Amino acid sequence: MTPSQLEPPSPPTPGTITRLARTLRGLPPAERWWGPGCAGMAGWLKRAALSLPPEDLTPRFRALLAKVREGEPVLPDEAKHHQYVLVRGMLGDELPGYLLDNVQRLERRGLSVREAAVDTEGLLADNVAVLREALLDAEHFGRTVVLVGHSKGGVECTATLALYPELHHVVRAVVTLQAPYGGSSIAHDLATTPELRRVIDFAFPLLFHGVSRSVEELSYFQRQAFIQQHPYPAGIPTVSLASSRLSRRSTLYPLQRYLHERYGYQADGMVTAVDAEVPGARMVRLDDMDHAEAAMRGLPGLGRYHPGDVTEVMVALALETR
Numbered sequence: 001m002t003p004s005q006l007e008p009p010s011p012p013t014p015g016t017i018t019r020l021a022r023t024l025r026g027l028p029p030a031e032r033w034w035g036p037g038c039a040g041m042a043g044w045l046k047r048a049a050l051s052l053p054p055e056d057l058t059p060r061f062r063a064l065l066a067k068v069r070e071g072e073p074v075l076p077d078e079a080k081h082h083q084y085v086l087v088r089g090m091l092g093d094e095l096p097g098y099l100l101d102n103v104q105r106l107e108r109r110g111l112s113v114r115e116a117a118v119d120t121e122g123l124l125a126d127n128v129a130v131l132r133e134a135l136l137d138a139e140h141f142g143r144t145v146v147l148v149g150h151s152k153g154g155v156e157c158t159a160t161l162a163l164y165p166e167l168h169h170v171v172r173a174v175v176t177l178q179a180p181y182g183g184s185s186i187a188h189d190l191a192t193t194p195e196l197r198r199v200i201d202f203a204f205p206l207l208f209h210g211v212s213r214s215v216e217e218l219s220y221f222q223r224q225a226f227i228q229q230h231p232y233p234a235g236i237p238t239v240s241l242a243s244s245r246l247s248r249r250s251t252l253y254p255l256q257r258y259l260h261e262r263y264g265y266q267a268d269g270m271v272t273a274v275d276a277e278v279p280g281a282r283m284v285r286l287d288d289m290d291h292a293e294a295a296m297r298g299l300p301g302l303g304r305y306h307p308g309d310v311t312e313v314m315v316a317l318a319l320e321t322r
Contacts, residue, residue, distance in 0.1 A: 121210025
């Protein structure tokens with residue numbers, strides 16, 4: 001028997017989850033925290049708004065959705081004149097099938113579609129720069145753009161137009177799907193609770209090569225500061241989807257229940273419905289959709305919506321306004 005055969009085998013390299021668990025165990029105990037969390041913060045923007053109440057498009061949405069489900073066309077003729085830039089939300093790069101049905105549906109309708117190359121765990125400023133380049137490209141080739149952003153992606157769409165008003169003429173319309181425009185209760189608690197903050201500070205870089213500050217940017221404090229300095233401009237045709245759901249059949253039920261029982265918030269599991277309302281936007285409000293259903297196909301019998309159907313109808317609604 002050779003010496004190499006006598007040597008014990010090398011231990012396997014620990015996986016990511018194992019390394020994360022060891023790292024967290026090695027940290028000093030987090031401060032015990034019994035603060036108010038984000039109690040009373042949801043809907044701050046709506047309470048402060050001085051504008052007229054938004055137009056409720058929910059009945060129109062349901063009517064068009066019924067047509068789409070029957071295979072009837074709902075997009076106007078002008079739809080083929082624009083380019084559609086879809087923007088992923090937080091962790092979108094990590095989720096198989098994320099926005100796949102949304103993109104494929106628009107492509108099957110003969111539309112020009114591209115996904116913005118944003119870093120879904122990156123900072124707002126970096127992703128805004130990516131969207132600005134996409135708009136500049138469209139301007140160079142004489143095209144107009146419809147921006148479609150899900151979750152954090154919707155925040156980045158609106159931020160780009162708030163920061164670069166000279167590009168408004170390039171954008172035909174904006175669609176936000178469950179975007180935490182006013183802030184995210186879940187992100188706020190993750191960023192401000194000591195016992196949770198250390199998880200994102202270590203898990204985000206280790207598991208997703210992300211920046212934990214990208215979560216903090218969706219807290220109420222930071223969204224308030226940004227919106228006060230860079231309000232969403234008027235005059236851009238915008239349609240926003242706000243949703244909520246409280247159902248054991250939802251994969252996000254634990255988060256829905258947390259927000260409902262701790263704060264009394266009606267949420268889709270990640271965003272409270274009232275915080276998804278963009279000032280000046282025409283609104284679609286659903287009380288039976290969780291945060292994943294607008295961007296990912298669910299298991300049969302668990303979800304009520306198909307992402308492609310939702311996207312097609314929302315785009316049709318956005319193009320009805322000039």
